[in-house]
Amino acid sequence: MNKQQFISMLEEKGITLSPQQLSQFDTYYRLLVEWNEKMNLTAITDEEEVYLKHFYDSITASFYVDFTKEQRLCDVGAGAGFPSIPLKICFPNLHVTIVDSLNKRITFLEHLANELGLQHVRFVHDRAETFGKKPEYREKFDLVTARAVARLSVLSELCLPLVKEGGQFIPMKAAAASEELEKGKKALQILGGKLEKVHSFSLPIEESERNILIIQKTKQTPKKYPRKPGTPNKQPLE
Numbered sequence: 001m002n003k004q005q006f007i008s009m010l011e012e013k014g015i016t017l018s019p020q021q022l023s024q025f026d027t028y029y030r031l032l033v034e035w036n037e038k039m040n041l042t043a044i045t046d047e048e049e050v051y052l053k054h055f056y057d058s059i060t061a062s063f064y065v066d067f068t069k070e071q072r073l074c075d076v077g078a079g080a081g082f083p084s085i086p087l088k089i090c091f092p093n094l095h096v097t098i099v100d101s102l103n104k105r106i107t108f109l110e111h112l113a114n115e116l117g118l119q120h121v122r123f124v125h126d127r128a129e130t131f132g133k134k135p136e137y138r139e140k141f142d143l144v145t146a147r148a149v150a151r152l153s154v155l156s157e158l159c160l161p162l163v164k165e166g167g168q169f170i171p172m173k174a175a176a177a178s179e180e181l182e183k184g185k186k187a188l189q190i191l192g193g194k195l196e197k198v199h200s201f202s203l204p205i206e207e208s209e210r211n212i213l214i215i216q217k218t219k220q221t222p223k224k225y226p227r228k229p230g231t232p233n234k235q236p237l238e
């Protein structure tokens with residue numbers, strides 16, 4: 001996806017990027033590639049691929065969820081900032097918290113946010129299992145996103161404790177979504193989530209399958225979750 005396609009395909013979805021926002025994406029691409037030489041941030045470095053598979057793909061969440069309000073969003077395991085940083089560039093009203101267990105990526109994100117001049121962003125080096133136990137973060141977010149972090153049964157335990165009642169958990173999944181949903185039903189039920197909708201579509205140009213799940217937080221998560229680091233993965237709630 002070249003930049004012109006990026007601009008016009010977002011325009012079709014009602015997102016008009018200002019020259020400042022376009023220059024923020026330019027800078028994001030430049031820093032991603034530059035820092036990727038020193039640390040492992042992404043396997044995708046070709047400019048047109050980054051615009052499609054990282055930037056545009058991240059923004060697809062906004063085709064189904066309203067990010068225009070001043071809401072608190074937590075992105076679990078965002079790595080080099082996906083999906084929350086492209087969303088923040090498009091929707092500056094968002095208050096974004098990223099939690100990632102790899103400190104090098106947090107260092108990159110701090111530098112990136114500085115260079116992009118982003119306000120109301122916070123980066124926390126922690127595991128979601130311990131982060132979700134802390135009173136200042138637990139059940140404090142309107143929206144929690146995660147892309148390419150873990151399968152749904154595991155991911156739900158990392159993310160749902162962070163969502164406040166009435167808020168939404170938004171996992172972004174590729175093709176295995178229906179199988180993951182089947183196995184993830186029990187975890188959702190235990191942790192206070194209810195599947196509201198699955199939005200399936202294909203990414204333009206390469207036509208690969210994507211699924212955006214909308215999970216409503218309908219009741220509080222029992223205090224014992226998340227369990228200690230590593231346990232959600234070793235003993236998933238399946």
Ligand SMILES: C[S@@+](CC[C@H](N)C(=O)[O-])C[C@H]1O[C@@H](n2cnc3c(N)ncnc32)[C@H](O)[C@@H]1O
Binds near residue numbers: 149
């Ligand atoms: C494959 S990367 C995906 C990054 C980004 N979400 C994306 O879509 O490009 C997974 C990220 O999740 C982080 N991660 C994995 N398990 C985690 C946990 N339990 N708590 C916090 N971060 C975690 C890793 O450090 C890594 O940065």
